[in-house]
Amino acid sequence: MITLAETRQAYRGYAPAYDLLFGPLLQSARRRAIRLANDRPGQRVLEIGVGTGLSLPHYRPDARLDGIDVSGEMLAKARARAAHTPLAGRCHFQLMNAEAMGFEDASFDVVVALFVASTVQDLARFGAEIRRVCRPDGRIVLVNHFSMPGGLSARFGHYLGRYAGSLGFEPYFPLPRFIAETGLTITAIRPTGIFGRLKLVEATRD
Ligand SMILES: C[S@@+](CC[C@H](N)C(=O)[O-])C[C@H]1O[C@@H](n2cnc3c(N)ncnc32)[C@H](O)[C@@H]1O
Numbered sequence: 001m002i003t004l005a006e007t008r009q010a011y012r013g014y015a016p017a018y019d020l021l022f023g024p025l026l027q028s029a030r031r032r033a034i035r036l037a038n039d040r041p042g043q044r045v046l047e048i049g050v051g052t053g054l055s056l057p058h059y060r061p062d063a064r065l066d067g068i069d070v071s072g073e074m075l076a077k078a079r080a081r082a083a084h085t086p087l088a089g090r091c092h093f094q095l096m097n098a099e100a101m102g103f104e105d106a107s108f109d110v111v112v113a114l115f116v117a118s119t120v121q122d123l124a125r126f127g128a129e130i131r132r133v134c135r136p137d138g139r140i141v142l143v144n145h146f147s148m149p150g151g152l153s154a155r156f157g158h159y160l161g162r163y164a165g166s167l168g169f170e171p172y173f174p175l176p177r178f179i180a181e182t183g184l185t186i187t188a189i190r191p192t193g194i195f196g197r198l199k200l201v202e203a204t205r206d
Contacts, residue, residue, distance in 0.1 A: 010168025015073035029193030034058035037141035049116030053078030061086035068096040099125035127182025
């Protein structure tokens with residue numbers, strides 16, 4: 001399990017080069033996820049682990065966005081980027097842990113988490129908090145890599161797992177574990193991004 005201190009340290013290190021390393025590579029998946037999630041006028045959206053805000057240009061200009069992250073360095077970049085998007089003035093960023101959020105129950109029409117599930121410290125608390133802050137009829141949209149069980153890549157992922165704290169993510173992250181621990185009700189899973197190797201996951205609260 002990755003600790004909060006390890007996550008913060010890892011993303012403090014990634015922040016200066018994050019957009020270069022993970023920007024264009026993952027951008028088509030971000031665009032697809034945000035278009036799917038933010039498909040109606042005036043939605044109140046929560047983006048968990050908003051990072052440097054690479055998803056921001058893809059939101060509708062009438063969305064009301066709350067972006068949270070545990071890394072102050074990543075969040076500072078999101079704030080700077082937001083000023084240059086149509087969402088400027090309609091988004092609010094907070095240093096906040098997704099596993100203990102300060103929002104009231106059922107606050108959001110949509111909850112989004114892009115490449116975050118494999119970086120959090122406790123998947124069960126992450127899932128419980130997402131379900132709590134999402135409206136009963138709301139939607140949950142995530143993108144992540146999910147490991148295939150067995151084979152060479154699984155063995156390599158297991159091996160890299162000992163470095164998860166320094167990497168800031170779990171290299172071996174199978175879908176069944178994600179579903180079991182988050183308790184989310186999955187309604188659709190589609191391949192996306194990098195030759196379909198990522199998964200775009202839609203879920204509901206109950
Ligand atoms: C791989 S980055 C993804 C950033 C962004 N979503 C993107 O599309 O590039 C994971 C982000 O999740 C944040 N994070 C990890 N654990 C978190 C937690 N418990 N609560 C909030 N943010 C968290 C990290 O600080 C980091 O900015």
